Amino acid sequence: MPFIPHTEDDVREMLATIGAASLDELFDEIPQSLRIQGLDGIPTGLSEMEVGRLMSERARLDGRPLSFLGAGAYEHHIPSAVWAITTRGEFYSAYTPYQAEASQGTLQLIYEYQTMISSLTGMEVSNASLYDGGSAVAEAALMAVRAHRKSKSLRVIIPSTVNPNYRRVALSTAGNQGLRFETVPYLRESGCLDLSALESFANQDIAALVIQQPNFFGQLEDVDALTDWAHANGMLVIAVVNPTSLALLKPPGLWGAKGADICVGEGQPLGVPLSSGGPYFGFMTTRMEYVRSMPGRIVGRTVDLDGKHGYTLTLQAREQHIRRGKATSNICTNQGLLMTAATIYMTLLGPQGLERVAEASMQRTAELVQALTAIKGVRSAFAGPRFHEAVVQLDRPAAAVLAELEQGGILGGVDLANDYPELGSALLVSATETKTCEDIERYARSMSLALQAVRAA
Amino acid sequence: MSQVPADLKYTRSHEWVRRLADGRLEIGITDHAQHALGDLVFVDVPEAGRALEAGAACAVVESVKAASDVYAPLTGTVVESNADLATSPEAINEDCYGKGWMIRIESADAAGFDGLLDAAAYAAVLAAEGG
Numbered sequence: 288m289p290f291i292p293h294t295e296d297d298v299r300e301m302l303a304t305i306g307a308a309s310l311d312e313l314f315d316e317i318p319q320s321l322r323i324q325g326l327d328g329i330p331t332g333l334s335e336m337e338v339g340r341l342m343s344e345r346a347r348l349d350g351r352p353l354s355f356l357g358a359g360a361y362e363h364h365i366p367s368a369v370w371a372i373t374t375r376g377e378f379y380s381a382y383t384p385y386q387a388e389a390s391q392g393t394l395q396l397i398y399e400y401q402t403m404i405s406s407l408t409g410m411e412v413s414n415a416s417l418y419d420g421g422s423a424v425a426e427a428a429l430m431a432v433r434a435h436r437k438s439k440s441l442r443v444i445i446p447s448t449v450n451p452n453y454r455r456v457a458l459s460t461a462g463n464q465g466l467r468f469e470t471v472p473y474l475r476e477s478g479c480l481d482l483s484a485l486e487s488f489a490n491q492d493i494a495a496l497v498i499q500q501p502n503f504f505g506q507l508e509d510v511d512a513l514t515d516w517a518h519a520n521g522m523l524v525i526a527v528v529n530p531t532s533l534a535l536l537k538p539p540g541l542w543g544a545k546g547a548d549i550c551v552g553e554g555q556p557l558g559v560p561l562s563s564g565g566p567y568f569g570f571m572t573t574r575m576e577y578v579r580s581m582p583g584r585i586v587g588r589t590v591d592l593d594g595k596h597g598y599t600l601t602l603q604a605r606e607q608h609i610r611r612g613k614a615t616s617n618i619c620t621n622q623g624l625l626m627t628a629a630t631i632y633m634t635l636l637g638p639q640g641l642e643r644v645a646e647a648s649m650q651r652t653a654e655l656v657q658a659l660t661a662i663k664g665v666r667s668a669f670a671g672p673r674f675h676e677a678v679v680q681l682d683r684p685a686a687a688v689l690a691e692l693e694q695g696g697i698l699g700g701v702d703l704a705n706d707y708p709e710l711g712s713a714l715l716v717s718a719t720e721t722k723t724c725e726d727i728e729r730y731a732r733s734m735s736l737a738l739q740a741v742r743a744a
Numbered sequence: 745m746s747q748v749p750a751d752l753k754y755t756r757s758h759e760w761v762r763r764l765a766d767g768r769l770e771i772g773i774t775d776h777a778q779h780a781l782g783d784l785v786f787v788d789v790p791e792a793g794r795a796l797e798a799g800a801a802c803a804v805v806e807s808v809k810a811a812s813d814v815y816a817p818l819t820g821t822v823v824e825s826n827a828d829l830a831t832s833p834e835a836i837n838e839d840c841y842g843k844g845w846m847i848r849i850e851s852a853d854a855a856g857f858d859g860l861l862d863a864a865a866y867a868a869v870l871a872a873e874g875g
Contacts, residue, residue, distance in 0.1 A: 436791065579786060579806075604786075604811035613813070 353726055354698040355655070357676045357717025358503070359420060359450050360567065361556045363531070363644060364721055365628075366635050369558045373628040381566075381624050387600045393623075394598035397586040400630040407533050407633075408526075408550040409540025410572035414583035416626040417618060420527070420553025421456030423569030424449070424497065426582050426616060427525045427551045428461045428468075430573075431495035433615065434548075434580035435523055440492045446471040446480050448502035449527060451706040469493070478506040478669030478678065480513065489520050498547070499527040500536065504715065505652070505676025506669055507536070514543030523548040530570070531556045532674050534642040535649070549573045558632025559625050568622035568629065579605055582616030647720035648675035651727065655718040658731035664738050668713055676717040678703065678710065683741040685712045691737035697730055699737075746776040746870060749841055753857065754866035755817045760841065761860055764848070768823060769857075772845045773805065773814055773836065776870055781807040784833040789825040789846050796820050796849060798856050803846055805836070817860060820851030 293301075298310070307313040333341065354362055372378070377392060387394060401413035417423045428443045443461075445454055445468045458468060469488065474481050479502065496517040500510050510526075517524045526539035526547035539547035555567035573581055579602065587601035607614035636644065652675040659665050659679050668678035681688055685702040692699035700714035707713065718727060748754070753761040758777035762770040778784070786806040796802050801813035802822075825847045829835060836844035851857070861869065 579788070604806045604809075609809075610811050 350696060352693070352696050352698045353722075353729065354561075355700050355716045355718060355722070355730060356698050357505075358701040358715050359452060359553055359555075360561055360564070361529075361531070361648075361675070361717060361719055362561055362721050363556055363558075363648075363719050365558050365560060365632065368635060369628055369631045372631050373624065378627050379624065381622065388598075391598055394586050394600070396627060396630055397584075397623075398588055398598050399634075400626050401586060403630065403633050404530075404570050405572050407530060407538065408528065408570075408572045409538030409546070410550050411540075411575045412578050412581070412585070413570065413572040414581055414585050416554065416622050417551075417569035417571055417583055418622060419565060419567045419569045420450070420551070420555075421453045421569075422460065423551035423553070423571050424453040424525070424527055425457040425460035426569075426618070427527075427549045427571065428457055428466055428495065428497070429464060430549060430577070430580050430582060430615070431523045431525055432466060434577045435494045438492055438494055438521060440494045441465050442467045442469055442491075442493045443495045443497065443525075444469045444471060444485075444488060444493060444522070445497045446473070446485075446499075447707075448473045448478070448480050448504065448506075448508070449497055449499045450503045453499075453527065473502075473504075476669065477671045478502070478504040479508050479671065482509075482512065482516070485513075485516065489516075491520075493520070493522050495523040495525050495548075497525045497527060498542075500539075501529060501532055501674040501676065504669060504678050505673040505717070507672045507674065510537070510539075510542045512543070514545070514547060518543065518545055526550040528552045529556060529674070530554060531641065531645050531648065534638065534645040536674070546574075548577065554622075554625065554629050557629035559628055566622060566625060568625040578602065580615060581605070582618050644720050645675075648718070651675070651718035651720065651722050652677060652716075654724070655716060655722070655727050655730070658727050659716070659734060662731060662735050662738065665734065668710060675719060676715060679714050679716060680710065681712045681714065681738065683712060683738055685714050687741045687744070688712075688734070688737045689714070691740050692730075692733055695733050695737075697733050699730065699734065746774065746779060747841070748774070748776075748863050748867045748870070750863045752841070753817075753860035753862065754869075755815065755860060756869055757815045759814060759817050761817050761857070762841075762845075763857075767850075768848050769818065769820070769851055770845050770848050771817060772840055774866075775840050777805075777812075778836050778840045778844070781805060781810060781812060783808050784836050787829040787833045787836065787846070789829060790822050792822050792824055794822045796822060798853065805833075814846065816849075818849070818851045818853040818856040820849040820853060822847050823850050824848040 397415045404413040417426055432441055447470055471484050472481050498510055498513050500508050502508055514524050524547040530552055539550040550572045552570055554570045559567055584600055585602050586598055589597055589599055591597050603609055605615045607617055656667055656677045660667050664682035666680050668680050689699050700716035703710055703713040703715055758774045760772055760774050764770055784805055784807050788804040790802050796816035798816055798819045800816055802816040803814035805812055826845055
């Protein structure tokens, strides 16, 4: 469906119909103090040729580094067909169409996406996607408070093993809507949530417990015990998961005796390239009993008068165009294009393909940890099972070592100094199926040299 | 023309109130309200034990075209809610003053009860709204 902006004539005709003489008159109820007087910070336009040149110069500055970064966004191989199909004109929009039912192909694709994500997470119902992993966690916290039938509590436990960026987004989004977040420390040996510290919240009136699996450090939490503990204490369980990992790990719908109540995560690993932090997309699934508390759009399948299958937006009474200020969320449109890519990625790989990606990534990370910890001055921070990410501690400052590595074209990991100062000099590293044995050897050699250089300096 | 039974009390926001033999109060939405909403697909009623404040939203009715709050006519405490509405929201369309009741409450709000509209006054409200 093409986007056609209105012409000067259209604007004049609309103003005449309303009875306003000018655009200024139309908006005159907005006080002058609230209006922007000019856009001084925005430079004048550039031609397409100038923009092309500027951007290729900037791209050159990035170089083609060998990246071992993770921390929420992961470099995976994306089959060429994914974006060749996604960028077809029929799909090329970020939005759910305004005349949704006129775009049956788009609705069918969203329906397929919802089916795949529900199946992957082991939950009953999915929405049509959210903005990203962080905003999905914030929306899940708000939803849990709304959906809890027995408690009116605005408190949610979000442990320190949850991605610090997600915690910040949840606080800035939901904190301003009255939610209060409690934190719980992790065990220094395992990097997992401290169950005995959690006990201090037993029998308190709390709406939900957030559990990230694998957690921010890449370690595997005891999700069954945590889920059962939360349910025994009257809390809902919000699962935050990596979609790739679900090819190997137990889906949240099967955690503990009753399963998680809401499941969210970052969808980027499913066919979305790394790109300066986004755009990515968030996913959210839940149980059918909570569907009316879920934010976002939902596509349903139905039959028309002739009994033929068709697709339609459903349960719209939750949404802001109907429910106004009491809508479940102000989210209406979504990351449609990224969700489209993810659907095609999952279709092309299939369950076996995704399992091979997950197994290879887990294997590569294990090899990476082995190679790095064989170096003098590098040790693994945590024992116990992990997925495709790990924390290593260095005997020299991480920032200096990372700067040395970058000189050699390697992005060596995420420095945890700001978010986890108690770990000392620590790096969060990840290797996916995109890294070869040679890549890992090259990183280990460079790490050894970088540490020597920092020691000598 | 909407039905307005003579033995009930009403609010301007289209709830009805019936005093039961045991002194408890039964609450639902009026014929005018169910007609305006259309076919109901979901009803969310408060659980027993919930404290209600007169004028505050206490339930939600959702139809194929809209979702609306139901306001507590009186201050009090919910003692029973109509569990059948979870699976049969259409009961409100079919019999809003009977099997479509929503909640039963205990209320010491005598002044509030006296302040509710009687059938004639509510019918006048509907007439003024063009209903």
